[in-house]
Amino acid sequence: xxxxxHFIFIVLLIYFIxxxxxxxxxxxxxxxxxxxxxxxxxSQFQGQPKQEKKKHGKTYVDYxxxxxxxxxxxxxxxxxxxxxxxx
Numbered sequence: 117x118x119x120x121x122h123f124i125f126i127v128l129l130i131y132f133i134x135x136x137x138x139x140x141x142x143x144x145x146x147x148x149x150x151x152x153x154x155x156x157x158x159s160q161f162q163g164q165p166k167q168e169k170k171k172h173g174k175t176y177v178d179y180x181x182x183x184x185x186x187x188x189x190x191x192x193x194x195x196x197x198x199x200x201x202x203x
Contacts, residue, residue, distance in 0.1 A: 170176055
């Protein structure tokens with residue numbers, strides 16, 4: 117009977133240790149992990165300029181190519197093929 121009570125005591129002790137770990141220790145480490153990732157994320161995007169708000173319906177060009185070779189090569193593109201619609 118003494119060994120059985122000893123076994124029950126050890127099982128309850130292990131159970132309470134797991135309860136304490138899952139209730140207090142794991143959330144603590146999870147908060148540390150989230151804060152560390154948030155700082156890392158903030159540092160990655162800290163150097164980028166903020167996007168300015170653009171008005172709805174306006175067209176903005178962010179990139180203009182330096183060499184405009186399209187007009188020079190437009191003669192050698194190919195010939196126009198007329199097509200008919202099939203019903």
